[in-house]
Amino acid sequence: TGSTRPQRILRAVQKNSTRGSPCSVVNAIDDYCKHKEWAMNVGDEKGIIVDDVVLELKPITVLELGTYCAYSTVRIANLLPPEAKLITLEFNAESAAIAREIITWAGLEEKIQLIIGASGDWIPRLKEEFGIETFDLVFLDHWKDRYLPDTKLLEKCGLLKPGAVLLADNVICPGTPDYLDYVRNSPRYKSKFYRSHLEYTQEEDGLEHSVFLGMAGRGAE
Numbered sequence: 035t036g037s038t039r040p041q042r043i044l045r046a047v048q049k050n051s052t053r054g055s056p057c058s059v060v061n062a063i064d065d066y067c068k069h070k071e072w073a074m075n076v077g078d079e080k081g082i083i084v085d086d087v088v089l090e091l092k093p094i095t096v097l098e099l100g101t102y103c104a105y106s107t108v109r110i111a112n113l114l115p116p117e118a119k120l121i122t123l124e125f126n127a128e129s130a131a132i133a134r135e136i137i138t139w140a141g142l143e144e145k146i147q148l149i150i151g152a153s154g155d156w157i158p159r160l161k162e163e164f165g166i167e168t169f170d171l172v173f174l175d176h177w178k179d180r181y182l183p184d185t186k187l188l189e190k191c192g193l194l195k196p197g198a199v200l201l202a203d204n205v206i207c208p209g210t211p212d213y214l215d216y217v218r219n220s221p222r223y224k225s226k227f228y229r230s231h232l233e234y235t236q237e238e239d240g241l242e243h244s245v246f247l248g249m250a251g252r253g254a255e
């Protein structure tokens with residue numbers, strides 16, 4: 035049987051990047067996906083916006099929903115302060131296995147906790163199982179119909195504190211209409227859109243950046 039796309043991405047990383055160099059891992063994946071085989075990484079164009087958000091926010095606790103091949107996991111973790119931690123959830127065991135290899139190759143296993151499981155099952159367990167108080171940054175890049183339910187779950191579990199940032203990929207393509215409607219109209223969030231393009235293409239896409247204001251939110255209930 036042939037290889038899978040994640041396996042081919044791992045091979046490209048091992049062939050074209052330097053162990054322990056997250057930047058070279060990110061570049062190797064972008065190069066492979068640009069010239070050989072498209073894959074659903076946030077990519078280099080949207081990746082620069084992600085970098086700016088991380089560098090500005092300096093988050094100590096980060097949650098990523100949807101690891102896939104750990105492209106954004108490595109890209110974000112590489113920019114975190116020394117004591118920071120990133121938890122990433124991935125329910126596909128094959129993807130998770132490849133992601134773990136890429137995280138180790140990049141030398142970031144100390145900063146990143148990869149959990150194999152579904153966000154809906156694991157978000158309610160993060161406080162007591164990982165001693166998480168709240169997340170400073172949440173990067174949403176999993177199935178698009180899970181963005182809204184998982185955001186409400188994060189609120190319900192008290193995992194967001196005022197000032198926490200939700201950064202959502204693909205709010206145009208494939209699109210997350212119910213999530214956008216919520217974060218743009220709820221008094222609990224201050225939301226702004228970063229226009230960009232679908233990774234490795236000219237298609238319109240973008241990231242939504244939403245600051246959590248607290249459960250009371252501002253203004254009328």
Ligand SMILES: Cc1ccc(Cc2cc(O)c(O)c(C(=O)NC/C=C/[C@H]3O[C@@H](n4cnc5c(N)ncnc54)[C@H](O)[C@@H]3O)c2)cc1
Nearest residue numbers: 074100102123124125126129151152153175176177207208
């Ligand atoms: C029409 C169309 C199709 C595809 C595209 C292109 C395009 C561009 C993009 O940047 C995209 O992010 C996507 C996209 O579909 N991403 C979904 C990503 C899932 C990964 O996350 C995992 N996962 C999914 N739900 C969960 C969950 N609850 N708990 C834990 N892990 C989960 C899966 O196991 C996968 O590892 C698609 C554009 C337009």
Ligand SMILES: [Mg+2]
Nearest residue numbers: 076175203204
């Ligand atoms: Mg995406």
